Amino acid sequence: MWPSVSIIVPVYNGAxxxxxxxxxxxxxxxxxHYNVIVVENGSTDNTADLVAAFQxxxxxxxxxxxxxxxxxxxxxxxxxxxxxxxTDADCIAHPEWLTELVxxxxxxxxxxxxxxxxxxxxxxxxxxxxxxELKPPxxxxxxxxxxxxxxFYTANASYRRALLNVVGGFNPGMITGEDVxxxxxxxxxxxxxxxxAPQAIIYHHHRSSRKGLIQQYRNxxxxxxxxxxxxxxHPGYPRSREFQIQNMSQQLLAMSRYCISIIxxxxxxxxxKIEPDEAMLPILMLxxxxxxxxxxxxxxxxxxxxTSAQQLLQTDYKGYFDRYY
Numbered sequence: 001m002w003p004s005v006s007i008i009v010p011v012y013n014g015a016x017x018x019x020x021x022x023x024x025x026x027x028x029x030x031x032x033h034y035n036v037i038v039v040e041n042g043s044t045d046n047t048a049d050l051v052a053a054f055q056x057x058x059x060x061x062x063x064x065x066x067x068x069x070x071x072x073x074x075x076x077x078x079x080x081x082x083x084x085x086x087t088d089a090d091c092i093a094h095p096e097w098l099t100e101l102v103x104x105x106x107x108x109x110x111x112x113x114x115x116x117x118x119x120x121x122x123x124x125x126x127x128x129x130x131x132x133e134l135k136p137p138x139x140x141x142x143x144x145x146x147x148x149x150x151x152f153y154t155a156n157a158s159y160r161r162a163l164l165n166v167v168g169g170f171n172p173g174m175i176t177g178e179d180v181x182x183x184x185x186x187x188x189x190x191x192x193x194x195x196x197a198p199q200a201i202i203y204h205h206h207r208s209s210r211k212g213l214i215q216q217y218r219n220x221x222x223x224x225x226x227x228x229x230x231x232x233x234h235p236g237y238p239r240s241r242e243f244q245i246q247n248m249s250q251q252l253l254a255m256s257r258y259c260i261s262i263i264x265x266x267x268x269x270x271x272x273k274i275e276p277d278e279a280m281l282p283i284l285m286l287x288x289x290x291x292x293x294x295x296x297x298x299x300x301x302x303x304x305x306x307t308s309a310q311q312l313l314q315t316d317y318k319g320y321f322d323r324y325y
Contacts, residue, residue, distance in 0.1 A: 002032025003082035003105060005098060005158075008075035010068045011051070012041040014089035017205055019050055021089050022058060030098040037078060038089075039063050039071035047089075069170035069178040072154065076161070076169050085158040086179075090205040092120055100200035101158050111192025112159040112183065114140035114152035115200025125206075127277065128213055131284045132206035141196035146238050148231065150194045151183035156202040163190050173313030177223030184231065210287065217288040221295025222302075229299075229309040241306040244296065251293050258286040 007025055011018055018038070025036050035057035040048045042063070051060045061078060063071045076084055083102060087093060097115065104113045117138040125133075140157070141150040157179065167185045170178045186192055207213045228239045261282035269279040303309045 002030065003102060004032060004080075005030070005034040005083045005085055005102060006075070006079035006081040006161075007034060007036045007085045007087065007098070008039065008072055008079070009036065009087055009089055010039045010041055010063075010071035010075070011043065011047055011089035012066075012068075013043045013045045013047060015043075015045040015047045015050055017090045018047055021087070021091055021093075022051070022054055024091075024093040024095075025087075026054075026058070027095055028093065028098045029095050030102070032102070033081070034098060035059060035079075035081070037061060037075040039075045041068070041071045042066050065172065067172060067175065068154070069174055070172040073169040073172060076164055079161060082161060083158055084161050084164055086154040086156075087202055088155045088204070091155055092203040092205075094201040094203070097156075097200050097202060100197050101156075104195045104197055105160070107195075109193050110195045111163045111186055111190060112152060112157065112194045113197050113200070114157045114194070115197045115202060116140070117153065117156050117202050117204050120203035120205050122205075126208055127280060128210065128284075129206040129208050130277065131281070132213070134281075135288075138204070141194060146243070148234075148237055148239075149184050149187050150196075151180040152194065154179040155204055156200065157183075159186060160192075163192055166190055171313065174226065175222070176219040177227045180223070180227060181230065188234075213284070213288060214291040217291040218295035218298075221292040222299040223295075225296050225299030225303060225306065226309055226312070229303040229306045232306065244300075244306070248293060248296055251289055255286055255289050255293075258282045258289065262286065 009021065022036065037059050038051045039061045040051065040063065048060065061074055063074050072086060083105060085098065085101060101113050101115055104110050117140065119133050138153050138155065140152045143150055163186055167189050170182050174181060183194060187194065207216050225244060228244060231237045232240060265274060265279040265282060268274045269276065300306065302312045
C-alpha cells in the first residue's frame with residue numbers, strides 16, 4: 001500500500017520556473033494518491049495565473065503572511081494526506097522522485113526522508129550558474145565534525161504529517177534556516193529518525209545573477225548564526241560563539257587571498273594565459289565570502305552576539321525579513 005502524499009511548493013515571483021516545476025511533479029511515476037499544493041506568497045508577477053491554469057491534482061492557495069515557513073505551514077494545514085513532501089518552485093523532480101522518497105516509510109521508526117539535490121544543467125547556463133556548479137551541492141542529512149543532528153533542506157524533504165502536527169510545523173519567525181530547525185525539532189521532540197534516499201532526486205536551478213548569489217550566501221550566514229543561537233545550550237551542540245568568531249576570522253583572511261588572486265588572474269587574462277571564466281573565479285569567491293560574512297555580522301547584531309534570538313523571532317524579524325525575501 002502506497003501512502004497518500006501532498007507535495008507543498010511555496011512560490012514568490014516564480015513565473016520563470018513554476019510551470020516546469022509543476023509539470024515535473026505531475027509526471028511522477030507514483031502508484032499511490034498524491035496532490036500538489038502551491039502556496040502563492042504575495043508575488044508581483046503572473047505566478048498565480050500560471051499556477052491557476054493547472055487543474056487537479058494541483059491546488060493553489062494564497063498566503064497572507066509572507067515567508068516560506070508560513071507558506072508551507074498553510075499548505076500543511078490544508079493537507080489530509082499521510083506524507084507531506086516539500087520542494088521549491090525553482091526545482092525539477094526526477095520522475096521517480098516521489099516513489100524513491102516514500103519507500104523508506106515502510107519502517108515505522110522513520111519520520112522523515114530526504115533525497116539528493118543536484119544542479120539543473122540547462123544549455124543556456126550563464127557565468128553565475130556555471131560558478132555555482134563548482135561549489136559543493138546542498139547536502140541533505142549531513143553529519144560530522146561541527147555538525148549537530150542530520151537535517152533536510154526543503155528543496156527535497158518529506159515528513160509524516162502526524163509528526164509535523166506534533167512539532168507545530170515550521171517556525172514562521174525564521175527568515176532562513178527554518179528547514180534545518182524543523183528537522184532538528186522532529187528528532188528532538190518525537191525521537192523519530194531521518195533517512196537519506198539518494199535515488200530520490202531533485203534538480204535545482206542555481207542563482208543566475210549577482211544579486212541572487214549575494215542573497216543566497218547572505219541567507220546562509222544569517223541562518224547559521226540564528227541556528228547556533230537557538231540551539232547552543234542543547235547538550236552536544238558543537239558550535240559556540242567563539243567557534244563562529246574564529247571561523248569568521250578565517251573567512252576575512254581568505255578574502256585577502258582572493259583580492260591578491262584577482263590581480264594575478266587579471267594579469268594572466270591580459271596575457272592570454274587563462275579564459276575569462278577562470279579570471280572571474282576569485283571575484284565570485286570574494287562576493288560569496290563577503291556576503292556570507294555580512295549575513296553573519298547582521299545575525300550577531302540581531303541576536304545580541306548570540307545571546308538571545310527570541311526577540312528576533314517574535315517581533316523584530318520582520319525588518320530583517322524584508323531585506324532577505
